[in-house]
Amino acid sequence: MSLKRLTNLALYTTLSLAVYAIESAFPMLIPIPGIKAGLANIITMILLRENSLRDASLVLTSRILLSALLFGQGMSLMYSIVGGYSSLLILFCVNRLLKGRFLFLTGAIGGLTHNLGQLAVAFLLTSVPAVLAYLPYLVLSGILAGCFTGLAAGYCRRFLSRIDENHS
C-alpha cells in the first residue's frame, strides 16, 4: 500500500469516526432501538463510489473497531459488524447495478439491509419473537435514513474526491 493511499484511507477513517462520534452525541429523537441516521455510512458510500470495495471495507473495518474501542461495549460490536458488512455488500452490488448513479436509492437499500441484519442479530441474541414487532419501524427508518445518507454522499463526494486529486 502506497503512503499516499494509506494517508488517504486514514483520513477517511478519521472522518467517518468523527461523524460517528458527533452523531452519537446527539440526543435520541425516537426511543426505538436501532433507529439512527447512520451518518458514517456517507463515507462508506463515497469510498465505494469513488474508490473500491477494498478501500471501503478497510475504512469500515477500522471505523467499527475504533468506535467499539472508544465508545462501545462487547455487544454493540456484534451489531455493528453484522449491520455494517451486510449493508456494505448490498451497497456494492446495487452500486454496480446502478453504475454509480442514484446514490439515494443505493443508500436506501443499504440502510434497509443494515437494519434487517441488526434485527436478525437482536432476534438471535434475545431469541424472543416479540422483538420482530420492530420490523416495520426498522424497515421504514432504514429506508429513510439510507435515502438521506445517499443524498449526502452524492453531494459530498465531489468535494472529497477533489481533496484526493489536489494532493496527488
Place this chain on the structure above:
Amino acid sequence: MQHKHKPDKYIPALLFLSVLLLAIYSFFRILSIREEAEGRQYYADIYSEGKQLDSIPLWQVSESYTLQIVSENGGTNELLISRGEISVKEATCPDQICVHQGILSDSALPIVCLPNRLVIQLREADDGDALLDGVTH
C-alpha cells in the same frame, strides 16, 4: 437483452418502486400497530438472554415496586412495576434506549435492551395468544 439501454432504464425504476412500496407498506403497518390498552389485563413477561425470567400479572399489582435484573455480562436494569404498567427506571447500558422507551402499558411494542439482552413484553391475559400472533407474526 435485445435493447442495450433497457436495463439502464428499468432497473433503477424497478428498485425505486419496490423500495417506495416497502416504505409505504411499513408506514401503514406502523399506523395499524397502535392498540387500545383501556380495560385490558396484561402479564408482563420478562426475558433475559432468551430465557423467560418472570411473568407478572400487572393488574394485580397493588403497590409499585422495583425489580433488579442482572444480565450475564454484568449489566443491570432496574424495573419499576406499577398497576397496569412497567418501565425501566435505570440501566447500565450506554445508549439508555430502554429507559427512554418509557412506560409500557400495551402489547404493541416490547421494551428491548439490546446490550443487556433484556426484553419486556406485555401479553394479554385472556385470549392473549391470538393477539400476540397478530402483533409478532
